[in-house]
Amino acid sequence: QVQLVESGGGVVQPGGSLRLSCAASGFTFSSYGMHWVRQAPGKGLEWVAFIRYDGSNKYYADSVKGRFTISRDNSKNTLYLQMNSLRAEDTAVYYCAKSSGALYPTEVNYWGQGTLVTVSS
Amino acid sequence: QSALTQPPSASGSPGQSVTISCTGTSSDVGGYNYVSWYQQHPGKAPKLMIYEVSKRPSGVPDRFSGSKSGNTASLTVSGLQAEDEADYYCSSYAGSNGGYVFGTGTKVTVL
Numbered sequence: 001q002v003q004l005v006e007s008g009g010g011v012v013q014p015g016g017s018l019r020l021s022c023a024a025s026g027f028t029f030s031s032y033g034m035h036w037v038r039q040a041p042g043k044g045l046e047w048v049a050f051i052r053y054d055g056s057n058k059y060y061a062d063s064v065k066g067r068f069t070i071s072r073d074n075s076k077n078t079l080y081l082q083m084n085s086l087r088a089e090d091t092a093v094y095y096c097a098k099s100s101g102a103l104y105p106t107e108v109n110y111w112g113q114g115t116l117v118t119v120s121s
Numbered sequence: 122q123s124a125l126t127q128p129p130s131a132s133g134s135p136g137q138s139v140t141i142s143c144t145g146t147s148s149d150v151g152g153y154n155y156v157s158w159y160q161q162h163p164g165k166a167p168k169l170m171i172y173e174v175s176k177r178p179s180g181v182p183d184r185f186s187g188s189k190s191g192n193t194a195s196l197t198v199s200g201l202q203a204e205d206e207a208d209y210y211c212s213s214y215a216g217s218n219g220g221y222v223f224g225t226g227t228k229v230t231v232l
Contacts, residue, residue: 035221044124044226045159045167045210059220062122095166105221106214107157109178111166 002026002110004096009115016086016119022079022096022112030054030074033099035108036081038092038117048094049081050105059105064090086119093117125150125211125224132230133201141227143194143211149222151192155214158187158196162207170209171196198229206231 008020020036036048049070050059058070069082079096093114100109126144133139143150143158150156156174159167169178171187174194184199194213198205211224 037223045161045212045223047212047221047223050221059217061220100172104214106155107169107172107212108159108167109169109172111168113166
């Protein structure tokens with residue numbers, strides 16, 4: 001069965017950096033696009049970034065463009081999110097999510113359980 | 122990349138139907154047939170309920186249906202059950218510049 005396990009969350013000071021990882025199993029990781037989606041406490045879902053199956057193209061929300069970088073290592077079945085210049089408004093549960101397609105950011109058919117990132121001094 | 126607009130809340134009695142709207146623009150909902158709907162119970166990860174406007178993943182009851190007209194998509198839940206009480210989010214592909222966008226979310230209450 002599909003499993004997505006996030007790690008790397010925690011407490012970080014404003015302006016700091018953090019790298020999230022997502023270990024994928026139960027499907028051919030290298031064949032699918034992957035998303036990061038976040039949800040601030042008590043708020044709605046916000047799409048963060050998407051990467052194509054082969055890493056050749058990446059898409060970002062305006063709110064994180066230039067600060068966050070999505071990447072993947074298909075040899076390790078792992079997705080990453082490098083987060084720099086963190087702000088209080090980046091505080092959220094970050095979900096790793098599998099797209100049903102390979103090329104474009106379309107529907108998510110599997111979600112991880114999320115990892116909490118708290119940006120606070 | 123503005124969030125798609127959904128009503129904050131909707132409700133119905135068991136057995137009734139409820140319809141949730143999701144309004145975007147011609148750059149997202151109106152421009153592509155890649156509208157999806159997700160259900161989220163408190164403290165849980167979202168679950169895909171509808172994709173490509175009106176398709177249901179395996180295991181999703183046929184009480185859930187989706188449609189689209191112009192820049193507005195809709196999710197209808199027929200024969201409401203207690204377990205349908207949850208938050209619902211629409212989403213859409215928004216092109217190579219827009220990426221992907223979620224709706225503002227609707228809390229469905231079963232009275």
